Amino acid sequence: MTTVDVRTPEALAEAERWTAHNYHPLPVVIAEADGAWVTDVDGRRYLDFLAGYSALNFGHRHPALIAAAHAQLDRLTLTSRAFVHDQFAEFCHALATLCGKDLVLPMNTGAEAVETAIKVSRAWGYRVKGVAPGRAKIVVAENNFHGRTTTIVSFSTDPDARDDFGPYTPGFAVVPYGDLDALTAAVDDDTVAVLLEPIQGEAGVLVPPDGYLAGVRDLCDRRSVLLVADEIQSGLGRTGRTFAIEHEGVEPDMYVLGKALGGGIVPVSAVAAGRDVLGVLRPGEHGSTFGGNPLACAVGVEVIRLLQSGEFQERSRRLGERLHAGLRALTGHGVLQVRGRGLWAGVDIDPALMTGRQACERLAEHGVLAKDTHGSTIRLAPPLVVSPDEVDQAVAALAAVLADARR
Known part of the structure; x- marks a missing residue:
């Protein structure tokens, strides 16, 4: 039997040892990224539905942005x-x-x-x-x-x-x-x-x-x-x-x-x-x-x-409608309220089921990264390059998390 080299626990322990504890990150150690996806040190892929708190609106390593940076680095x-x-x-x-x-x-x-x-x-x-x-x-x-x-x-x-x-x-x-x-x-x-x-x-x-x-x-x-x-x-x-x-x-x-x-x-x-x-x-x-x-x-x-060009604004508007429709369908099934505009949503989870932190930890287990805030609220803000299928995948992951908690 082949032994799998799992690096995440050691990487988390080293980060905990050498940094001030001003953050409480999810137990994920990212090594690579592209578009709306990130890959951890153990090769597991996640949909990034936080996008660096909107710092990654154009996704990870957008080719035009990487090219501009490379060209300038040489000058x-x-x-x-x-x-x-x-x-x-x-x-x-x-x-x-x-x-x-x-x-x-x-x-x-x-x-x-x-x-x-x-x-x-x-x-x-x-x-x-x-x-x-x-x-x-x-x-x-x-x-x-x-x-x-x-x-x-x-x-x-x-x-x-x-x-x-x-x-x-x-x-x-x-x-x-x-x-x-x-x-x-x-x-x-x-x-x-x-x-x-x-x-x-x-x-x-x-x-x-x-x-x-x-x-x-x-x-x-x-x-x-x-x-x-x-x-x-x-x-x-x-x-x-x-x-x-x-x-x-x-x-x-x-x-x-x-x-x-x-x-x-x-x-x-x-x-x-x-x-x-x-x-x-x-x-x-x-x-x-x-x-x-x-x-x-x-x-x-x-x-x-x-x-x-307006392309990204239009993607956010159109895919945001899809995201919010999917999230609103979960109201009454573990979601209390959904707010936001475009590809940006605040989702209030029923605190009787779980905290926002627990919801984000369980979403990560389903391959979706998000971030909690103020108790039982989670924030979703995918890169604007996300696809319709990826939006549906994230909503389905949240639905599964809520269904598991309600059983």
Whole structure:
């Protein structure tokens, strides 16, 4: 009999030994990936229905993105912003055009882009709106997830992200998500921005009530306040539109982008806004050594090219309808509620059956990778290259998990 070399337990133990325990990953050790599929160190294949929290919208190792990265690696990888490189203008121009804005400020991670938006909003408030020094206020929503820096967790309502990391940065007001009356009451003369996720991902893929985002846009216009849309997870095709906020025909004053902008290859983030907003920054006031580096820009340009055809937005819309129809059919059979848009769904599992973590562990046993959040909720966000049959396969796997639990 041939002995099978099983590497997963040892690899998990080594990771546990040598890393800080700031994550609690599923017991899967991935070694290779292609498209919507990943393969672990023992050769087992899984459908990736998390896609790096939307960082892999175009799938693993998309050929056009890999080619762009390879070509740039042979030429130039980093200059710092002390100089201008030959990919920088093309990337900024392409992204500004995609967003319908004048200017772009590239960074690396989503949290850096959010911090950039906060600084720009405050500078705009002081230099343009005329808010008194030190009094700028930004209104945010409960259950938000904008990152994990010390300033960002200061306005988080998630104890896991916030507790024991104070003292906290002042200057933020928190209101219930989707409550326009509460938001209106919170906005005052010192308010410089409203920072929102058009769909709250970490909270469980929460979609706001119809008309909410349009109402926020109207309020911001009336009170001379910037509307800042954090589209780090929801943007770049995920919901069936280029940006999730487009579902209500709303244009923000500032887009905050990341994740899919790097094509699953390099971390790339950015803010995009009009010249009247981003133009408030002066040399030396903000920056990042790797922000807008040549490799990132080369990959980002190719990402934008993929989006310009509309193919991925349409795939997300069409296959999202298939995904949501399949998930809704499970309501009453172990699923309590399904939310989301496009290829993005939050699924509330009946807690009497299992936790979200248990559901994801059992899905992995059926060859599908997903991620839990907040108790009994799981999130599904496959790459936009997923096929109709693969969507059906993932729904069937969840159905099987629920059926086993109900026996």
